[in-house]
Amino acid sequence: MRLLHLSxxxxxxxxxxxxxxxxxxxxxxxxxxxxxxxxSLLRDLAGRTRVFYVSGNMDSISVV
Structure with missing residues (x-):
């Protein structure tokens, strides 16, 4: 299994x-x-594979 991590x-x-x-x-x-x-990047990636997202202290609720 290969994992791509972004932060x-x-x-x-x-x-x-x-x-x-x-x-x-x-x-x-x-x-x-x-x-x-x-x-927009999150939507694009979610259309390609499974995406697990943990919100950060700078994320607005609209991104999540």
């Missing part, structure tokens, strides 16, 4: 780079441990 992105999203890493690793699961602030 503390804080809106500095390079979606292309993250998606490229996901594709290259052929990740089975993505774990995001807070402070993502990018709901």
């Amino acid at each position: 503390d992105i804080h809106g500095r999203v390079d979606s292309e780079r993250i998606l490229r890493a996901f594709n290259e690793l052929r990740a089975d699961i993505i774990v995001i441990s807070g402070d993502s602030e990018s709901s």
Whole structure:
């Protein structure tokens, strides 16, 4: 099982780079441990594989 872990992105999203890493690793699961602030990236990733998300202290309720 391959896992891709993301954390503390804080809106500095390079979606292309993250998606490229996901594709290259052929990740089975993505774990995001807070402070993502990018709901569009989360939706995109959730459409590709299972995503486990733990909200961080900077996340708004709309991201979760």
